[in-house]
Amino acid sequence: MQFGVFSVGDVTTDPTTGRTPSEAERIQAMVAIALKAEEVGLDVFATGEHHNPPFVPSSPTTMLGYIAARTERLILSTATTLITTNDPVKIAEDYAMLQHLAGGRVDLMMGRGNMGPVYPWFGQDLRNGIPLAYENYALLRRLWREDVVDWKGSFRTPLTGFTSTPRPLDGAPPFVWHGSIRSPEIAEQAAYYGDGFFHNNIFWPKDHVRRMVDLYRRRFEHYGHGPADQAIVGLGGQVFMRANSQDAVREFRPYFDHAPVYGGGPSLEDYMDQTPLTVGSPQQVIDRTLAFRGFVGDYQRQLFLVDHAGLPLARVLEQLEMLGELVVPVLRREFAIDRPAGVPGAPLHPQVQAARTARAACAATAAAGPVATVSR
């Protein structure tokens, strides 16, 4: 199972100091978060893609390419890549290039964006959201899998004799997750292709999460990709931790009360009760996250949101250290217990898989002795 962090990339005022980071500071903070994620042993860093203030990450492959050069093991991903308003040809090229530069440590999560005007800004119509997601993704798949593409569709100029370059690294396209918060059509699309399904559950009650993931699993099996319990599922979750849970609540409450996405609504306590938000001790985060398995089944990827609500970078990095030191090692161990043998891990590029196998073999040799080694 993979653990990581995802960042929306919002520039938000710290409500306790009134200080707003500059775009430059926020961009560097996202890089620092990614580097810290690798340092503390997390598997994945995913960036959002937005084309409006107060968000900075409009150019994900530029940022991920830079992070790729400064990391060795971290998988670089998106949350999400706008399959609706980006040209699928450009997505095919950009992420194939990133794949080469990052040695295969790349996957993507497709999404439709969070703001209506982005569609007209990029020459599209919001009412075509789902058809755009369907058509563009169908083309993207072909561009990565067929060397020469003849194609005609409704939303972009036709292609005749087009080759997307560079070709995917070793002929293996990046793995794709489809992110959806509430559209059954996207769960259906992910199931149809046998791709991953990431349900960003951070603002949603668990009954909704259960229904979305269950739909994807059932349809994954329906389309012949394997048993429902072997479908590839990812979940989000947002946390703030201190050793003592009262300290966590006291420190995070002003951030919650003023955050653009939380403020003015339910109390922190109600929100924690109704969504995955966990403000408390590392043990509470462990218990909460392990409970996800109870309603979505064994899954493959858990991404935490930690740089939210205007928290300053120093506090975010502390959160990452706690995740790496106190939370994720326990989650890896606990999620492995009783995990059925057939449940796969999240798909990796063959180069990344080979490097991991080599590292594991190396570690096993080094630790030779009567010690039982537990994989992942």
Place this chain on the structure above:
Amino acid sequence: MTTSPSRSLVVVSAGLSQPSTTRLLADRLSAAVDRHLRDAGIEPHLEVVELRDHAQDLTNHLLTGFASPRLQAVIDRVLAADGLIAVTPIFSASYSGLFKVFFDVIERDGLAGKPVLIAATGGTTRHSLALEHAVRPLFAYLNAAVVATGVYAATEDWGGVGVAADGSLVERIDRAAGELSVAVAARTSPAPVDPFADPVPFDQVGRSR
């Protein structure tokens, strides 16, 4: 052994005070519908929802995008009901904000085809057409089947002095309740569509384009 058919109705009252005139009208309408359905040999199940009790959750729903478990239970009962009685006070020449918020957070097609009786209260008869120019279009947008008679009750109607051209308040309540009862009796609500249980198959969506 045969059991008599039954119908479920939810009565949504957006009154704010306790006791409220809006609730009083809602109760009179409920009693009249109950009587009409029983006369037709139908077992009515009526439940009153006071939106005031859910005001905080409704605001939270606007801000968070999801319903608290308590509010969701109310929405689910409205979606599943065979008929609806919707009663609002008239504020500033229209339905109250609280009333509108409730119907804003119900999914777009949730009331399609559902028989609805609309009613409103106000301080003066001068606002009686608010039912027709504000409340009825709202439900028309939602594709609800609004019965022909809307019931507006001004303060003076409760004294019986203000007998409108179309009869006293008691007569209008009875006529509207009769219309709703006929509509509800004639219709069995289809089970609410669950897009998560029955998705449109991907290849069908592909073909339809």
